[in-house]
Amino acid sequence: MFYLSKFLIQMKIILNNNSLYKALRPFNDVGFVPTMGSIHEGHISLIERSNRTCKKTIVSIFVNPKQFNNKKDFKNYPTNIKKDIKILKKTKKVDFLYIPKFKDIYNNNKKSNIKIANKDKILCAKYRKGHFEGVLDVMGRLTNLVNPKKIFMGKKDYQQYFLIKNYLKNKCKASIIPCKTIRNKSKIALSSRNNHLDLNGIKKASFLSKNLIKFKRNLANRKKIKQNLKIQMKYFEKFLKIKIEYLELRSIKNLKISNTVKGSRLFVAYYIDNIRLIDNF
Template structure:
């Protein structure tokens, strides 16, 4: 780590809360981009937005074990700190990178009292028990530590964005800024989990996205949208031999099941090569 600190002179790497507090103290206008590493162009778009709107930008890299409901998923999650730091340094848009150890985040050992309302136990919350409780807990802790004026999060995980925004903006003087999903040339949403896919997987993901675009386009002509989506879900399963957790149209303001295309998004979670992918459009 000493090697890393010497390479990255302008972009300050913060390894503990003491150095973080000292470094951030002079700056009130802080933009925060929380990540679990696997830095890609989607993360860089969040950083660019923060750089435009805030005096200083801080990026965290912390793989939070409490938001993984599957130990194998946690173990296989892509990690390459050295590569991530090189990408962030090259962007020339990041002032601070926070690389906390577990004990720095969870110094307060009080058990989290965060629980989801029944109406929020939908989509990924229905299939990943305890996941969003872990997300909300760590985001609460990170926000308390960093005290940012703005937090930048992508729309790819729309449910996460929705829940974090709803909780943090009530509790802290911070604004959660939604940033559009960044896609590759084949319109596959960028994700750290994509590093676990091979080329043929990514080709299939592009075909699935094209099919989803067609489904979304045809929804407006359907009287019974849930039945239509159930049929399309079966078609996707049979055609691409994939497991699908959900394929649902929901209102973007409250995430309730929607019966109209207006103010709605099509949400999907599926497995490709045992890698769980999510998207919405």
């Protein structure tokens, strides 16, 4: 009955913090899905998970300039608020949509003192200076504003989930809920950045994803994992004519380099026509 009643709710759009406080004040079981827009099925799966486990679900759309280490990347980030609103309304599973302005999030001039520990300057943190400092800062601010019971995040950016979970665990009561990566029929992980790929780029991303899934499955039976990763990386770069930033097997518990497939994930970051994509398997 609770689940069916959701279909009767119309999504309320919230444009400032005062409206946010008033809307959420009566509720103590709120599920939060933070996004930067360009809503796709991956986001919808997070919303559905929240909808099943929380009484109210709020989605935020905020393209955070402070987490972009490349100004051009920020400028080119795909945004279409009208389209996003239409998609979210159609789900009939979102109670509140929060679309804050920059001043709503950064309502003071205090500089962030967040620093990523040296042990965490791996994977994307190694190549995107300042990115995760910006991510942690905005997630701390958003969480304080929304005060959710649960935050739902996809595993596609596992390092982001890992760092946010550790950063927020002593700062708020919210539980961080990891949700499975949603892929299309071509096995490409859904991402707003996929919108920049042409047909040839999509074929390359699909080939890489499909073969890395197989590669990880077979890696369990191989020795010298580090050597095998280097060989595979060079093969993809030469065959697909792409640039791979990293291809590493790491523990899901602490993200340390792993020599066993069990309890580990295979992380990759690569460029197709200057478009940076990430994934893990």
